[in-house]
Amino acid sequence: MTxxxxxxKKANVSKMTVSRVINHPEQVTEELRxxxxxxxxxxxxxxxxxxxxxxxxxxxxxxxLILEEMDYVEPYYMQLLVGxxxxxxxxxxxxxxxxxxxxxxxxSDGYIVCGMREADYExxxxxxxxxxxxxxxxxxxxxxxxxxxxxxxRAVDYxxxxxxxxxxxxxxxxxxxxxxxxxxGYLSAMERHNKYVSMFRLENRSKYSAAFVRENxxxxxPNTAFICASDRLALGIIREVKEQGGSIPEDFGVIGHxxxxxxxxxxxxxxxxxxxxxxxxxxxxxxxxxKINASGSDQGNILFDTELKLGGTTRLKKNQIxx
Amino acid sequence: MTxxxxxxKKANVSKMTVSRVINHPEQVTEELRxxxxxxxxxxxxxxxxxxxxxxxxxxxxxxxLILEEMDYVEPYYMQLLVGxxxxxxxxxxxxxxxxxxxxxxxxSDGYIVCGMREADYExxxxxxxxxxxxxxxxxxxxxxxxxxxxxxxRAVDYxxxxxxxxxxxxxxxxxxxxxxxxxxGYLSAMERHNKYVSMFRLENRSKYSAAFVRENxxxxxPNTAFICASDRLALGIIREVKEQGGSIPEDFGVIGHxxxxxxxxxxxxxxxxxxxxxxxxxxxxxxxxxKINASGSDQGNILFDTELKLGGTTRLKKNQIxx
DNA sequence: CACTTTTCTGTTATCGGTAACACGAAATAT
DNA sequence: ATATTTCGTGTTACCGATAACAGAAAAGTG
Numbered sequence: 001m002t003x004x005x006x007x008x009k010k011a012n013v014s015k016m017t018v019s020r021v022i023n024h025p026e027q028v029t030e031e032l033r034x035x036x037x038x039x040x041x042x043x044x045x046x047x048x049x050x051x052x053x054x055x056x057x058x059x060x061x062x063x064x065l066i067l068e069e070m071d072y073v074e075p076y077y078m079q080l081l082v083g084x085x086x087x088x089x090x091x092x093x094x095x096x097x098x099x100x101x102x103x104x105x106x107x108s109d110g111y112i113v114c115g116m117r118e119a120d121y122e123x124x125x126x127x128x129x130x131x132x133x134x135x136x137x138x139x140x141x142x143x144x145x146x147x148x149x150x151x152x153x154r155a156v157d158y159x160x161x162x163x164x165x166x167x168x169x170x171x172x173x174x175x176x177x178x179x180x181x182x183x184x185g186y187l188s189a190m191e192r193h194n195k196y197v198s199m200f201r202l203e204n205r206s207k208y209s210a211a212f213v214r215e216n217x218x219x220x221x222p223n224t225a226f227i228c229a230s231d232r233l234a235l236g237i238i239r240e241v242k243e244q245g246g247s248i249p250e251d252f253g254v255i256g257h258x259x260x261x262x263x264x265x266x267x268x269x270x271x272x273x274x275x276x277x278x279x280x281x282x283x284x285x286x287x288x289x290x291k292i293n294a295s296g297s298d299q300g301n302i303l304f305d306t307e308l309k310l311g312g313t314t315r316l317k318k319n320q321i322x323x
Numbered sequence: 324m325t326x327x328x329x330x331x332k333k334a335n336v337s338k339m340t341v342s343r344v345i346n347h348p349e350q351v352t353e354e355l356r357x358x359x360x361x362x363x364x365x366x367x368x369x370x371x372x373x374x375x376x377x378x379x380x381x382x383x384x385x386x387x388l389i390l391e392e393m394d395y396v397e398p399y400y401m402q403l404l405v406g407x408x409x410x411x412x413x414x415x416x417x418x419x420x421x422x423x424x425x426x427x428x429x430x431s432d433g434y435i436v437c438g439m440r441e442a443d444y445e446x447x448x449x450x451x452x453x454x455x456x457x458x459x460x461x462x463x464x465x466x467x468x469x470x471x472x473x474x475x476x477r478a479v480d481y482x483x484x485x486x487x488x489x490x491x492x493x494x495x496x497x498x499x500x501x502x503x504x505x506x507x508g509y510l511s512a513m514e515r516h517n518k519y520v521s522m523f524r525l526e527n528r529s530k531y532s533a534a535f536v537r538e539n540x541x542x543x544x545p546n547t548a549f550i551c552a553s554d555r556l557a558l559g560i561i562r563e564v565k566e567q568g569g570s571i572p573e574d575f576g577v578i579g580h581x582x583x584x585x586x587x588x589x590x591x592x593x594x595x596x597x598x599x600x601x602x603x604x605x606x607x608x609x610x611x612x613x614k615i616n617a618s619g620s621d622q623g624n625i626l627f628d629t630e631l632k633l634g635g636t637t638r639l640k641k642n643q644i645x646x
Numbered sequence: 647c648a649c650t651t652t653t654c655t656g657t658t659a660t661c662g663g664t665a666a667c668a669c670g671a672a673a674t675a676t
Numbered sequence: 677a678t679a680t681t682t683c684g685t686g687t688t689a690c691c692g693a694t695a696a697c698a699g700a701a702a703a704g705t706g
Contacts, residue, residue: 014686050376051662078401085420094417097408337656374692
């Protein structure tokens with residue numbers, strides 16, 4: 001491995017100059033800068049991350065805290081992880097995963113936290129390094145999330161544009177900001193369209209949404225769309241509507257939310273609001289790193305739009321050809 | 324942060340002695356050892372990983388290479404990752420994820436590789452640090468995997484013990500060791516039971532196994548069990564058997580393989596061979612670390628047994644009560 | 647008892663970087 | 677023209693650990 005020193009000799013300068021070229025190039029004359037760059041290229045110099053970390057009193061490690069029980073972890077976590085890890089990689093940062101079971105967490109330069117519940121916030125305060133959350137929150141932590149409200153609004157608009165008469169919202173029964181935002185999206189869109197609202201909250205498992213359909217089947221009339229706050233719930237709806245003999249998508253439309261993996265498991269493929277989870281992961285990583293470099297100061301939040309991904313659980317628009 | 328030096332002062336020894344207590348305790352008298360330990364505890368000393376890494380010319384980083392296209396990545400990767408990451412954490416190692424898109428991979432102390440295809444081996448040889456594969460292989464790389472052959476053998480045995488008359492194997496159509504081992508398991512069990520084999524290979528997607536059932540429905544007679552090489556294939560089988568009006572589990576049994584996530588998506592829950600993916604991940608991590616400490620020398624392989632996890636897609640045994 | 651060997655602990659140099667200071671040369675001010 | 681500042685670079689010390697060597701004390705030997 002070539003070191004700063006090797007480059008310095010090659011370029012006939014001190015290693016401090018080389019270091020400066022890398023970290024504070026404006027402090028070095030253009031002439032020397034060019035020399036050093038040439039030497040670095042020629043020797044294929046790669047900085048030693050550990051040495052840098054030691055000198056800067058950094059760890060070059062970001063901890064990813066997953067506070068949910070792993071049993072309930074949605075498949076999109078994998079994509080999230082890949083997004084985060086790839087981004088960190090680019091900046092020579094390593095990732096350490098911390099799940100609920102690891103009680104003690106070692107040293108790091110910053111944290112990314114997912115699966116937060118209200119109960120966790122107090123504990124979160126005890127962490128001393130910059131923190132970014134994956135998922136909206138009302139506690140002032142910087143976060144990255146989908147624009148949940150807008151997302152559901154669009155789903156409602158879309159369902160209505162397909163001439164579904166009744167629009168039912170099947171939400172998840174947790175008192176968390178993302179769930180509330182999705183409900184808000186439903187309510188505000190319904191108000192815009194001047195329609196009667198019909199909203200339910202269920203635990204986020206397909207068997208509960210299936211049971212929900214079974215128990216209320218008689219109250220559902222054809223030409224209804226179910227807007228679901230998760231693909232998981234949507235899956236149960238589809239299953240039981242079919243079971244009851246309802247026809248999808250003619251009499252009953254179903255739109256899910258998340259668009260990672262589960263929507264492709266459904267048959268037919270689920271129409272869903274797809275989150276760009278990998279991009280969101282990358283953005284989250286960037287946000288922590290940014291926050292670290294800014295000594296932990298506020299860096300704002302980032303909201304991503306979801307993408308309406310059409311499957312076979314909603315009607316085609318007039319004149320539309322199925323792809 | 325307390326350093327070696329702080330501890331040394333507290334214990335009235337040189338920092339070298341403290342370092343020895345940590346790394347080569349047998350070289351230090353019991354007396355001093357106790358002193359040092361007391362000082363470490365009192366000051367709550369945590370070694371600085373970066374400094375250690377620098378001194379040892381290590382990076383404290385393991386790269387996880389995922390060579391599959393992320394679209395096809397099974398949900399169990401998440402569990403695997405958690406298993407690996409938790410284990411690395413314990414040993415102060417960080418994880419870096421490398422997917423196919425990152426062409427150039429930075430420095431690390433070792434590699435864990437998953438999703439290997441035959442075509443990748445040549446490239447793999449160019450890596451210079453210890454490598455452990457997740458997944459059996461015939462190229463001499465140390466690996467961790469499930470005992471695929473034994474696993475399917477047990478599935479066949481179990482299906483027969485439930486008095487299913489015909490046993491059909493639905494394998495995945497790739498020429499990889501894991502797939503071949505699973506086929507072997509089927510063939511050897513069938514031979515033991517002296518039964519006619521009936522084996523198929525399909526691309527690993529539920530729509531293909533569903534199509535398979537649809538196209539061959541007339542050739543299937545009641546009292547048949549489908550042993551599938553993946554839960555994904557099993558899902559398609561269930562879906563189409565139901566569609567065709569076959570009754571599960573009375574006339575048709577279905578057993579999947581993997582037991583992560585997908586089996587719980589199925590309705591009814593799938594009977595499947597569950598891999599302890601998180602434990603396997605931990606074992607994989609241990610194996611690389613071990614290999615690193617042994618300067619890359621051969622460390623053997625580790626095979627895990629799968630666990631038969633009963634769902635509603637197989638009959639109950641006589642006298643068995645459904646839990 | 648003197649002489650070698652072993653055992654234990656401390657000293658020094660090093661890993662590959664960076665910050666803080668030092669210092670000569672060039673630029674600006676008086 | 678001299679005093680003062682700015683600029684650009686090199687020197688030194690240090691981040692927190694470890695290996696290699698050094699040297700004193702203890703143990704073993706004849």
